[in-house]
Amino acid sequence: xxEITFREAINQALAEEMERDDSIFIVGEEVAKYQGAYxxxxxxxxxxxxxxxxxxxxxxxxxxxxxxxAAMVGLRPIVEVMTFNFSLVxxxxxxxxxxxxxxxxxxxxxxxxxxxxxxxxxxxxxxxxSQALESIYAHIPGLKVVVPGTPKDAKGLLKSAIRDDNPVIxxxxxxxxxLKGEVPEGEYTIPLGRxxxxxxxxxxxxxxxxxxxxLAMKAAESLAAEGIDAEIVDPMTxxxxxxxxxxxSVKKTNxxxxxxxxxxxxxxxxxxxxxxxxxxxxxxxxxxxxxxxxDVPMPYNKNLEHNALPTLEKLxxxxxxxxxxx
Amino acid sequence: xxxxxxxxxxxxxxxKEEYLSLGRAKLVEMYRxxxxxxxxxxxxxxxxxxQKIGGFLHLYIGQEAVAVGSVAAIxxxxxxxxxxxxxxxxxxxxxxxxxxxxxxFGKYTGSSKGKGGSxxxxxxxxxxxxxxxxxxxxxxxxxxIAFKSKYRKEDRICxxxxxxxxxxxxxxxxxxxxxxxxxxxxxxxxxxxxYGMGTAVDRASAVTDLYKRGCSYGIEGMVADGMxxxxxxxxxxxxxxxxxxxxxxxxxxxxxxxxxxxxxxxPDSVYRTKHEVExxxxxDPIEQMKKFLxxxxxxxxxEIDAVDExxxxxxxxxxxxxxxxxxxxxxSMYDDIYV
Numbered sequence: 001x002x003e004i005t006f007r008e009a010i011n012q013a014l015a016e017e018m019e020r021d022d023s024i025f026i027v028g029e030e031v032a033k034y035q036g037a038y039x040x041x042x043x044x045x046x047x048x049x050x051x052x053x054x055x056x057x058x059x060x061x062x063x064x065x066x067x068x069x070a071a072m073v074g075l076r077p078i079v080e081v082m083t084f085n086f087s088l089v090x091x092x093x094x095x096x097x098x099x100x101x102x103x104x105x106x107x108x109x110x111x112x113x114x115x116x117x118x119x120x121x122x123x124x125x126x127x128x129x130s131q132a133l134e135s136i137y138a139h140i141p142g143l144k145v146v147v148p149g150t151p152k153d154a155k156g157l158l159k160s161a162i163r164d165d166n167p168v169i170x171x172x173x174x175x176x177x178x179l180k181g182e183v184p185e186g187e188y189t190i191p192l193g194r195x196x197x198x199x200x201x202x203x204x205x206x207x208x209x210x211x212x213x214x215l216a217m218k219a220a221e222s223l224a225a226e227g228i229d230a231e232i233v234d235p236m237t238x239x240x241x242x243x244x245x246x247x248x249s250v251k252k253t254n255x256x257x258x259x260x261x262x263x264x265x266x267x268x269x270x271x272x273x274x275x276x277x278x279x280x281x282x283x284x285x286x287x288x289x290x291x292x293x294x295d296v297p298m299p300y301n302k303n304l305e306h307n308a309l310p311t312l313e314k315l316x317x318x319x320x321x322x323x324x325x326x
Numbered sequence: 327x328x329x330x331x332x333x334x335x336x337x338x339x340x341x342k343e344e345y346l347s348l349g350r351a352k353l354v355e356m357y358r359x360x361x362x363x364x365x366x367x368x369x370x371x372x373x374x375x376x377q378k379i380g381g382f383l384h385l386y387i388g389q390e391a392v393a394v395g396s397v398a399a400i401x402x403x404x405x406x407x408x409x410x411x412x413x414x415x416x417x418x419x420x421x422x423x424x425x426x427x428x429x430x431f432g433k434y435t436g437s438s439k440g441k442g443g444s445x446x447x448x449x450x451x452x453x454x455x456x457x458x459x460x461x462x463x464x465x466x467x468x469x470x471i472a473f474k475s476k477y478r479k480e481d482r483i484c485x486x487x488x489x490x491x492x493x494x495x496x497x498x499x500x501x502x503x504x505x506x507x508x509x510x511x512x513x514x515x516x517x518x519x520x521y522g523m524g525t526a527v528d529r530a531s532a533v534t535d536l537y538k539r540g541c542s543y544g545i546e547g548m549v550a551d552g553m554x555x556x557x558x559x560x561x562x563x564x565x566x567x568x569x570x571x572x573x574x575x576x577x578x579x580x581x582x583x584x585x586x587x588x589x590x591x592x593p594d595s596v597y598r599t600k601h602e603v604e605x606x607x608x609x610d611p612i613e614q615m616k617k618f619l620x621x622x623x624x625x626x627x628x629e630i631d632a633v634d635e636x637x638x639x640x641x642x643x644x645x646x647x648x649x650x651x652x653x654x655x656x657x658s659m660y661d662d663i664y665v
Contacts, residue, residue: 051477065465066470066504069469073470075477093497096460096463097458097460102662102663103663104438105446105448105662240664
């Protein structure tokens, strides 16, 4: 299998789907002439033309709402937000319009659109530009929320997201765009709402998604050196959450650590923790551990920033605690 | 009397013979639809006071000419989208008023199966795309609907209605900028009823000639008398033609008046006088239309009476239908969240 970057994987998914279906268009800031603020849409303007790859003014509420309207009447918009921090300016359109349209219309309408872009902390961008917002969107019935952790997953999941008839929040990461991974040649998709076991192990279940999948894989290697065999479980889609493989894994290992870059309060991590506690209660040999962002706005200082995030050390300590090992 | 009323009185003479070209049947139908909106809402208000309808109920009474005149000026395959004061638009578009009343009653036979209520009327088959309750949030949607027409090279336009207060939201400005920038076939219709809830236009907007507010986007503004169905019809016809043929947006301010409070729970005496309301009622759109039909010998008094009687009966039937309709089954709350 060829190795390509996360960025290229997403670009391929966009291009392949646009080739297949002319109802798909991309709108966002710097997506066309500039070739993408993070070069994710590179070459798409040249290939598909300015009617389908559209530079928008800095007007997230406007162009996200325009996307919702276009989706209501049959187009399949892909709205790129330069980062999900800016999606907060459009959150009324996402939560009140995209997510609820089908329900409020009694099933008369559907909103097949993807809102995608980087999410989560980047490097020293401070509080407004460095935050993981998936828990906010995962809270909302009517939305699907996808947070891929590898190039292969990103491509397969994005193709499914584009073909999905519901509004899908698709969260990438600035700091992952250059990450390389094996991606199958040719056409493939990965269905939304399916949890993947990224590494098999018998001693402790580490649940990770998005950027923390790589952190968890590193932790597993280091834990192996200590004789701890970790299983890495990646939900990939955090809403709807396929908790079956998570519960099965915990039933096998009897220990559960959840690692996420989002804040801990009312989060995807706490939701998974709740489900594990309620569905695998009798199997747990230790309390569920959460390794999340610290419950603080992101500080600018490099050292503070590093320590505000889940780190390898924090994750390994949590795994050891779950096993009552120092 | 407001300034607007003075201007509007001048236009009363526009009940001209040229409208006869619409044909007798169409003219009577327009009258009938205006009366139906009013009787429907009077029946709804009564049911609300008996607690058969819950939540908010924003009545359109007084503004009937806006929905009826504008819908008459577009094609069936054109789109429209509006805010939460949406009963008139759905009825004008031809939605069965029985399923609308059932929706107000929260019944399973309602247009949204009891999940939308008063503020969320949808009739997708008739290209009536809601019913939206966050002030101004439907404006980008209407712009996106028009975007689709252009993207697909269709000549279908989108009427995007809003109240005067919605113009002060960011969504309005972002949407108008996009529509002008990308030359989208949308007609923004501002139903200026002089108040955003209890706040008068001149206490909310730095510019009170609202149609002028499109100029910073290079969007042509127009103004029309909303108490005169033909003035509305003319203005929308012109703006729709520009949207359809030139793919250009228009900001059309239609000056109208709501007789009732902002919603059923609105003590409107705190922000306007009874005298003002009574003055505005002297220009009642239904009475003006009736006068036109009679003076132009388009309909006889007897025919008008028959229409009035028929509509009164229909409004009662709507309530009866809603009353007798089933409640939604509890498990239906999980329906229609995902496709």
